[in-house]
Amino acid sequence: MTYQKSLVIIKHDGVSRGIIGEIIQRFERIGLKLCAMKLVEATEEMGEKHYPTSKEWLETVGNRTLDEYKEKGIDPIKRMGTDNALEIGKIIKQWNVEYLTAGPVLAMVFEGPDAIKLIRKHVGSTVPALAAPGTIRGDYSFDNADLANDLGRPFYNLIHASGNPEEAEFEINLWFSKDEIFDNYSPVSHKAMGYSGKFASKIKKTTEKKS
Amino acid sequence: MLAENTLVILKPDTLYRGLVGVAFQRLEQVGLKMVACKMMYPDMAILDKMYNIDNTEWVDMLGVKTLETFEKFSIDPIKQTGTADPHELGVSIIKHLKEYMQMGPLIATVWEGIEAVFAARKVRGSTTPITADIGSMIGDFSHLSQMSTTAKGKAIQNLMHTSATSEEAKDEIEIWFGKDFTPMNYERTDEIFF
Numbered sequence: 001m002t003y004q005k006s007l008v009i010i011k012h013d014g015v016s017r018g019i020i021g022e023i024i025q026r027f028e029r030i031g032l033k034l035c036a037m038k039l040v041e042a043t044e045e046m047g048e049k050h051y052p053t054s055k056e057w058l059e060t061v062g063n064r065t066l067d068e069y070k071e072k073g074i075d076p077i078k079r080m081g082t083d084n085a086l087e088i089g090k091i092i093k094q095w096n097v098e099y100l101t102a103g104p105v106l107a108m109v110f111e112g113p114d115a116i117k118l119i120r121k122h123v124g125s126t127v128p129a130l131a132a133p134g135t136i137r138g139d140y141s142f143d144n145a146d147l148a149n150d151l152g153r154p155f156y157n158l159i160h161a162s163g164n165p166e167e168a169e170f171e172i173n174l175w176f177s178k179d180e181i182f183d184n185y186s187p188v189s190h191k192a193m194g195y196s197g198k199f200a201s202k203i204k205k206t207t208e209k210k211s
Numbered sequence: 212m213l214a215e216n217t218l219v220i221l222k223p224d225t226l227y228r229g230l231v232g233v234a235f236q237r238l239e240q241v242g243l244k245m246v247a248c249k250m251m252y253p254d255m256a257i258l259d260k261m262y263n264i265d266n267t268e269w270v271d272m273l274g275v276k277t278l279e280t281f282e283k284f285s286i287d288p289i290k291q292t293g294t295a296d297p298h299e300l301g302v303s304i305i306k307h308l309k310e311y312m313q314m315g316p317l318i319a320t321v322w323e324g325i326e327a328v329f330a331a332r333k334v335r336g337s338t339t340p341i342t343a344d345i346g347s348m349i350g351d352f353s354h355l356s357q358m359s360t361t362a363k364g365k366a367i368q369n370l371m372h373t374s375a376t377s378e379e380a381k382d383e384i385e386i387w388f389g390k391d392f393t394p395m396n397y398e399r400t401d402e403i404f405f
Contacts, residue, residue: 012397015245015397016397016398016400017400018239018242018400020232020235020239021231021233021235021236021238021239021240022232022236024232025232026232027232028229028230028232029232031229034226035250036250037248038249039320041395104395104397106248180249182250182251182252182315182316185227187226187227187228188227188228188229
């Protein structure tokens with residue numbers, strides 16, 4: 001179903017820079033419906049759960065880094081103390097958890113047609129230097145992986161957004177309880193498309209039938 | 212003077228109209244720091260405390276203000292609302308206010324800064340949209356007056372609530388976030404300038 005929810009987290013660099021409002025405006029302007037929002041300090045446990053723990057995922061992350069190092073002529077043992085993909089994956093996950101728990105973050109759920117894709121598009125490429133102007137990362141970030149890794153942290157890129165429907169469902173359940181989600185209203189943007197009143201409930205029902 | 216906290220509520224119309232980001236941006240850009248935020252539907256217990264009908268002085272004041280507006284525009288209050296008694300009128304305004312606050316979800320927030328109460332109030336603008344300054348949130352995003360809203364039998368939908376005084380801020384933060392409220396503790400990157 002393309003009428004979907006997505007989790008968005010403005011990470012601590014976004015909160016501490018005071019650009020929460022500018023980021024939220026991007027999503028509201030598209031027309032997406034804000035269904036949940038809270039300022040929260042994620043616990044270590046939440047951070048651990050937020051990123052996958054499977055060996056496969058950690059090795060993928062590790063191998064990606066090793067490839068990058070090879071390309072740039074960086075010695076992984078000097079930089080990370082190991083050239084083992086799994087070990088590097090673990091270090092990077094730990095960094096990501098530290099980043100996510102560095103201070104208060106603003107967690108949100110947005111809903112709308114193609115919400116996941118739309119949000120990802122507006123967030124922009126993971127790497128700030130590759131993120132197009134007009135995207136949130138392109139317009140508001142400039143961090144670099146090499147410099148950041150030298151400081152013993154991942155590069156900061158302001159924002160997290162779910163990558164696909166399964167991820168969105170998992171992440172929304174991780175960050176919000178059911179009674180913290182308020183999707184039972186129709187903002188004016190949804191009314192303009194007819195996504196309100198009876199039609200909204202029709203959409204909901206179709207989703208339930210399919211799942 | 213030490214930093215203080217103030218309550219800011221983005222009322223349901225702000226969410227319906229997609230103006231949450233705009234409101235936050237305006238508060239952030241003057242240097243106020245968000246130290247609490249939650250989206251919610253307020254229950255009657257909270258609204259009864261927030262709009263306390265036993266505070267007769269305040270209820271009467273609401274009625275008197277509305278009567279003054281009626282007089283200014285030569286409107287017969289009895290024809291318009293069925294009463295010319297300030298208290299009765301105040302009570303009906305409060306009823307409409309509560310209905311307004313339950314029109315949809317809202318966002319309750321707490322902001323920190325030196326003189327945060329005054330600063331947030333300025334960002335918001337004065338209560339009545341039609342006379343609120345351009346450049347303020349209410350002035351820029353609404354044009355309503357007691358006239359237009361009373362004619363519709365609704366509260367003035369003015370997007371945003373901010374505490375009026377430091378004492379009110381303390382009381383209101385307790386109403387919306389509980390007695391054990393603890394603000395988030397972090398540093399804004401530009402904090403040194405504020």
